[in-house]
Amino acid sequence: MARDWQPDFERLVDEHQSMVFSLAWRLTGDRGLAEEIAQDVFLELDRNMTRMESPEHALFWLRRVAMHRAADALRRRHVRGVDLWIEIEENHGAPPEDRCSPLGARVEQLLTTLPEPQRAALVLRYQEDLTPEEIAATLESPLATVKSNLQRGLKLLRAKAETSLKDYVRPGKAMGGALSDG
Amino acid sequence: MTKNFHLRLATLLLIAQFAVRAFAQSAPQLIPPQLEKELSAHASDVTEVTLNKSMLSLATQFMHGKGDDDAATRHLLEGLEGIYVRNYEFDKDGEYSPDQIEKLRQSFMTPEWTPVVHEHERRSGETSDILIKVVNGENRGLFICSAEPREISIVLILGPIRVEDLSKLHGLAGLGALAEFDRDDAPKIKEKDKEKSKAKKDGDQ
Amino acid sequence: MSGQARRWEARCPMDEMNEFENKLKQAFLRRPAPPSLKQRILQQRNQRRTEQLHNRTVLWQRLAACFVLAAVIGGGLTWRHIDQQRKGEAARDQVLTALRITNRALNQIQTRLAAHDRDDHE
Numbered sequence: 319m320a321r322d323w324q325p326d327f328e329r330l331v332d333e334h335q336s337m338v339f340s341l342a343w344r345l346t347g348d349r350g351l352a353e354e355i356a357q358d359v360f361l362e363l364d365r366n367m368t369r370m371e372s373p374e375h376a377l378f379w380l381r382r383v384a385m386h387r388a389a390d391a392l393r394r395r396h397v398r399g400v401d402l403w404i405e406i407e408e409n410h411g412a413p414p415e416d417r418c419s420p421l422g423a424r425v426e427q428l429l430t431t432l433p434e435p436q437r438a439a440l441v442l443r444y445q446e447d448l449t450p451e452e453i454a455a456t457l458e459s460p461l462a463t464v465k466s467n468l469q470r471g472l473k474l475l476r477a478k479a480e481t482s483l484k485d486y487v488r489p490g491k492a493m494g495g496a497l498s499d500g
Numbered sequence: 501m502t503k504n505f506h507l508r509l510a511t512l513l514l515i516a517q518f519a520v521r522a523f524a525q526s527a528p529q530l531i532p533p534q535l536e537k538e539l540s541a542h543a544s545d546v547t548e549v550t551l552n553k554s555m556l557s558l559a560t561q562f563m564h565g566k567g568d569d570d571a572a573t574r575h576l577l578e579g580l581e582g583i584y585v586r587n588y589e590f591d592k593d594g595e596y597s598p599d600q601i602e603k604l605r606q607s608f609m610t611p612e613w614t615p616v617v618h619e620h621e622r623r624s625g626e627t628s629d630i631l632i633k634v635v636n637g638e639n640r641g642l643f644i645c646s647a648e649p650r651e652i653s654i655v656l657i658l659g660p661i662r663v664e665d666l667s668k669l670h671g672l673a674g675l676g677a678l679a680e681f682d683r684d685d686a687p688k689i690k691e692k693d694k695e696k697s698k699a700k701k702d703g704d705q
Numbered sequence: 706m707s708g709q710a711r712r713w714e715a716r717c718p719m720d721e722m723n724e725f726e727n728k729l730k731q732a733f734l735r736r737p738a739p740p741s742l743k744q745r746i747l748q749q750r751n752q753r754r755t756e757q758l759h760n761r762t763v764l765w766q767r768l769a770a771c772f773v774l775a776a777v778i779g780g781g782l783t784w785r786h787i788d789q790q791r792k793g794e795a796a797r798d799q800v801l802t803a804l805r806i807t808n809r810a811l812n813q814i815q816t817r818l819a820a821h822d823r824d825d826h827e
Binding site: 547549556559562583628630644646 | 725743790792793794796797799800801802803804806807809811813814815818821
């Protein structure tokens with residue numbers, strides 16, 4: 319039975335802190351804010367440990383709370399995509415291990431220029447590999463809305479990528495290879 | 501300094517004495533203290549009831565029975581300022597003298613008090629006295645003394661006592677007797693007493 | 706396949722989109738959390754629990770004090786009520802005693818007067 323599972327807080331932190339942190343960062347585009355959000359999410363988890371019924375439930379719960387907290391933080395700070403783009407580009411304060419590939423950083427920059435609903439859907443889709451149904455449950459949003467956000471977000475992101483990632487496009491390569499690393 | 505100290509001490513004692521007297525005078529004197537002491541010394545049983553206004557008010561609050569007696573009692577007690585009772589029982593005759601009763605009666609012979617009943621039966625040694633206190637034409641007190649060879653009952657009720665209210669307390673084995681006692685009858689009773697005393701004197705002679 | 710999907714397919718070849726999505730997946734790999742994050746989380750958790758325990762202790766102490774105070778006051782009020790009731794009932798009993806003695810004295814006087822009236826008529 320799922321209730322036989324005894325949640326261990328520290329273990330849950332070890333298993334999911336990167337997930338929570340990444341969700342928060344990709345949604346807000348702010349590393350410091352993402353750390354704060356991650357701390358809040360896990361402290362909230364500590365308050366709700368008795369409600370966790372299974373490892374899957376804990377994971378689902380963490381994703382949902384992380385997305386909500388990040389969305390709230392965004393609304394409070396009214397962060398604009400352009401400002402974030404500058405910050406991310408400068409890799410301000412980011413330790414070496416946090417610096418991903420230039421392509422990844424670019425994609426994240428582009429991501430922050432998308433509207434928040436589309437951004438959220440794409441992050442859950444491609445970072446967490448969730449299905450549209452799972453995304454709808456996590457965001458507590460209608461499935462049709464999620465699919466629409468995925469489609470539009472993907473289309474917009476792809477269009478932006480074609481435009482801004484020209485530096486990474488090797489001469490003579492087709493569009494499909496434009497996003498390869500290096 | 502010593503002189504000043506003694507002066508201050510004397511002043512304090514004087515003030516204290518007045519205060520004690522004032523306090524003592526606030527409670528009415530039912531029986532002269534010496535007489536009370538004498539009667540108590542010879543009595544085999546003494547019943548004392550001292551109820552001032554606050555005690556009467558408190559007692560009234562606890563008479564919440566729906567019977568006629570409680571209602572009648574409450575009505576009777578309404579406005580009263582005090583009820584003071586002394587009842588002395590003696591084992592044998594002669595434990596007190598008629599002079600002591602007369603002394604008690606004389607203590608109430610003030611202009612405010614009007615005798616309604618006064619009778620002394622020498623043969624049996626029984627004495628009956630009822631006096632009513634009248635202030636500005638209104639009844640403000642009732643004094644009752646019933647003396648028998650082995651029992652003395654002394655009652656003082658202060659306040660606007662209504663004689664007819666006393667008579668309504670049927671539950672207490674009937675007080676209808678008091679309804680007959682009226683100030684207007686006082687002179688007749690007194691004359692009867694005098695005649696009786698006179699007849700006895702003639703008889704004795 | 707739905708109409709919308711066909712239109713999408715016509716604009717963006719499926720293989721190109723799939724490759725784009727694959728690239729997104731690679732770009733969206735989870736970033737490792739800062740090393741100090743767990744430590745900070747545990748520190749805050751412990752701190753909050755300590756505060757909660759302290760607050761709870763203070764709360765229980767205050768509640769206990771309130772209970773004691775309520776018990777003292779309640780006890781005092783109860784005692785006072787009981788005492789008042791006792792005094793009231795005692796006063797009532799004394800009133801009844803006084804009235805009985807009064808009644809008996811008046812009866813005695815009435816009896817004597819009636820007896821004398823009879824003697825006089827005789």
